[in-house]
Amino acid sequence: MTALERNNVVEHGPQDGRPMVFAHGFGCDQNMWRFVWPEFAEDHRVVLFDHVGAGGSDASAFDRDRYASLHGYAGDVLEICRELDLTDVVFVGHSVSAMIGVLAAAEEPERFGRLVLVGPSPRYIDDGDYAGGFSREDIEGLLESMDSNYLGWSGAMAPVIMGNADRPELGEELTNSFCRADPEIARHFARVAFMSDNRADLARVRTPSLVLQCADDVIAPDVVGEYVDRELPDSRLVRLAATGHCPNLSAPEETVGAIEAFLAA
């Protein structure tokens, strides 16, 4: 099985355009970028994918050992880049995938031209002077939240595809499908993502980076964005007016504008 099949890789735009790889965060799939990627598809080779266990990925490729840390997910990103023979990549990672991009760029710097980190956090759990915003108990609470929500969702949920605008009768079935994921894998991913500590990896990145920080982001608070910006050797921080954790959905225009400005600089 190729990485392209495993990770449900979807491409748009000209093959000879500068590659832009969009990585979705915990909880959703590549549809997370649906308001953002079209703005770049005219002159970029847009690469979308789903992490193993999410969206249209091949859940049978899940391996507890391989994905025991974010390095496994970073390995997938590198495999995709290798299979598509991508260089000078603009990697756009949301939430936990921002750190996955950090790891991938530290591993194979020659592949990456720019990193765009949307709501990054290298560590979610408070540690001494470092304020990640959460305690260990909070993360356990998240796992409970996931458990109680998966109870109501049939494990046999039909593999429905988002964006069936031409088939509105599917609307009912589509409920919650955008967040469809194998419950066991999602739980594992949550634990790995929110228990990880990748602070030391930031200094290993040589790639010019952009940190996009939302206002009132309860998952990646402002001080965390500042920390990431400070620790990355070549970084700039841009504060968005958008609130919450998903500016790619709630404020796509502002998000696109900030990325364009960074790439033009």
Added chain:
Amino acid sequence: MTIEGEAPEDSAEHLFEDAPCGYLSTLPDGTIVRVNRTFEAWTGLRREDLVGARRFQDLLSPGGRIYHETHYAPLLRMQGTVREIAVEIVRADGTRLPALINSVQHDDEHGRPQRIRTTVFDATDRRRYEDELLRARRQEQETARELSRSLLSGSLPAAPGLDVGVVYRPAVSGLDVGGDWYDAFWLDEADTIGLVIGDVVGRGIGAAATMGQLRSAVRALASTGLAPGRLLDALDAYARRHEVGRMTTLLCAQLGLGSRRLRYACAGHPPPLILAPGEEPCFAWDGRSTPLDVYPASDGPRGEAAITLAPGSTVLLYTDGLVERRTESLTDGMERLLRVAASHRDESAESFVGAVVRALHDPEHVDDVCLLAARVGG
């Protein structure tokens, strides 16, 4: 028919304020703009402290807040509506209200979100019941796993010129344990070991208990000196008399360490794989008959086969979880096993089975998998 005169209880105000559910209206970023009396009563939170001051997600437990940001908010934005999301709302006194929420996003004529309307249903009793169900399910899975672990524990035969390796991988957590087992033990003849691999139909505690019974029965029968084919006949009789283990597949073998003679009989189980030094790996397709307790008596005794292994040969027994995948044929799986086994043939038995299972086992772990490898005279 019409009802004369509208009672004050039927006014829109009443229907909203005293609805049998909490009702909130928020800005797209979650800032609360309106909240009804039921919500105030359930949570002890007062509207003057909420409206314009707090966001809905601020009222959730910290874990629920992450869930809100990573699942609920994106879903709502993408679909315009979400239903039956389980959350816990932190009351004014710090206690938590388990709730199910439904939300609808209202857009202006340009499709820009303006308001989110959310109804909140008290799910205290339901959550308690669900917690009980979850606990019971986990308990049962853990018990079955523990049972299976304890049945498979015990030391393996060790002797000069013999190298035995085993691996047992239960189905991924969340699924019930299956009934796969392996066994390796000394027979009364001092230089002969018994090798067994089997797969009981079904899952959970029942399958684990059946596996334990059959494993003990095979050990007891083997100790009487029965050859593999006769042993399976006796096990058929045992299974029929005690109504246990019907359709189980298993392979019984005896391996002489000095003679390197392998006698085996296979009841509907995947064939053993033989790796002889300098030769292509191959499956041993002889000595086959039907699974346990479905062998027709009119066919006479079950067959068995024997081969003499070259020095340094490895025999690999395994269960079907190793070669079966939902997405491909059994033949493909077995061909892959040949390739993978060949590339790891020079490793010790223990690292050999580990490498094979890592390379082949369907990571979805829908089935248990057991491997048992024995190398003689290497």
